[in-house]
Amino acid sequence: MPGFRSGASEAYARTFQGDRMATVELRFSAQPEHVRTARLVAAAVARRAGVDEAVLDEVRLAVGEACSRAVGLHRSHGITAPVSVVLTEEEKAFSIEVGDAVPEPGSAPATPGARGGSDEPETEGDGEDEMGLAVISGLVDDVEVRSGADGGTIRMSWPTALAAVRS
Numbered sequence: 001m002p003g004f005r006s007g008a009s010e011a012y013a014r015t016f017q018g019d020r021m022a023t024v025e026l027r028f029s030a031q032p033e034h035v036r037t038a039r040l041v042a043a044a045v046a047r048r049a050g051v052d053e054a055v056l057d058e059v060r061l062a063v064g065e066a067c068s069r070a071v072g073l074h075r076s077h078g079i080t081a082p083v084s085v086v087l088t089e090e091e092k093a094f095s096i097e098v099g100d101a102v103p104e105p106g107s108a109p110a111t112p113g114a115r116g117g118s119d120e121p122e123t124e125g126d127g128e129d130e131m132g133l134a135v136i137s138g139l140v141d142d143v144e145v146r147s148g149a150d151g152g153t154i155r156m157s158w159p160t161a162l163a164a165v166r167s
Contacts, residue, residue: 022049022089027082030074035067038085042096049089050160059096059158062139066098066154069132073102073152093142095157104147 024045028034042063043056051059063085070083081101088095133154137143140156147153 024087026085026087028085030071030079030081030083032068032071034083035064035071038067038083038098039064042085042087045087045089046094046096046158049094051094051158052161055158058139062136062143062156063096063098065132065135065139066096066156069129069154070098070100070152072128073100077102089160090157092160093157094160095155097153097155099151099153101151102147103149103151 024041026038026041028038039060043060046056046059047053067083067085073079074081074083079101084097084099086097086099088097133145136154136156140158142157144155145152146155
């Protein structure tokens, strides 16, 4: 990917425009200090997309939780791939997808440290992971958590002011 070096300390972002849907893609190395940047970018893009000002703190907090979770998963599993954040302005909603590269258990050959491996006892990190998901669910009405062989994704969305006007 142009502009991104594995392990780089800077974030990489791209913006796409097409068919009335603007998308910003942010990729960053799994370092806790980059979570703040993701939160700031998410809030700025959400504001520009028309998300209600009263909801922006929830956007910031939810993105912070989702990114912290992804960073923690990457670090605990020794994954060097970047964390991805995709922010999309749709016609009536604004969505954010935070992706990690930790495969779902059973979707890949057994590897040490695979997420939720059946032969491993539950760790403190598993409890933190569940707590983070609970916080996100409390902050966001429309949230979807998926995991597969290529990793996991938390998708969150909020209505935009345009959606309220058209309803």
